Amino acid sequence: MGRLSARPDHGFSLLEMVVVVxxxxxxxxGASLSIGQRGGTADAPRLTATYDALRDAAILGQEARGLRLVPGGWQALLPGEGADLRWRVSGGTQAFRSEARFEGARGPILAAAPDGGSPRPDIVFLPDGEVTPFEVVFVTDDAVTACRSQGLAGLECATR
Known part of the structure; x- marks a missing residue:
């Protein structure tokens, strides 16, 4: 029997794969670090996700939900149970990564410091899908992102 002739190997070596990885x-x-530093563009998707989750929860649970602005961020609120009509905080405070300016139908919506009393929502999500109309602008050094809720159409954002 004869020996098989040696053929050059085909494919990638382990070293080449390690270098590529x-x-x-x-x-x-590098890409995730640069994305994480752009606060205004990061705040809009986070607020949109919270908006969608609260709106869906209000519709599916047939119970109102709320969003409260606090200095430097926002909190999700749930209504009281039974005869208790006071709102309560659900989860922690979500911090803004950039400057945020909220405007409602009656003018600016200003963040109120927690005073120890019952929290009150600045934005209410009703079981029929209606939401308090508002506009928010996130400002960073390199971008301005504006988001608007008309009440029924959802939250629409655009970056300038």
Whole structure:
């Protein structure tokens, strides 16, 4: 029997694969760091996700939900149970990563410091899908993102 002739190997070596994975990991870390520093564009998707979740919960649970502005962020609110008509905080405070300016139908919506009393929502999500109309502008050094809720159409955002 004869020996098989040696053929050059085809494919990638382990070392080549390690180098490619290291390069992709470095590029991924760089991209995520640059995205994380753009606060205004990061706040809009977070607020949109909260808006959608509260609106869906109000419709599906047939119970109002609320959003309260506090200095530096916002809190989700649930209505009281039974005869208790006071709102209560659900979860922690979500911090803004940029400057945020809220405007309602009656003028600016200003964040109120928690005073120890019952929290009151600045934005209410009703079981029929209606939401308190408002507009918010997130301002950073390099971008301005404006989001608007007309009451029934959802939250629409645009970056300038």
């Amino acid at each position: 290291a390069i992709i990991a470095t590029l991924s870390v």
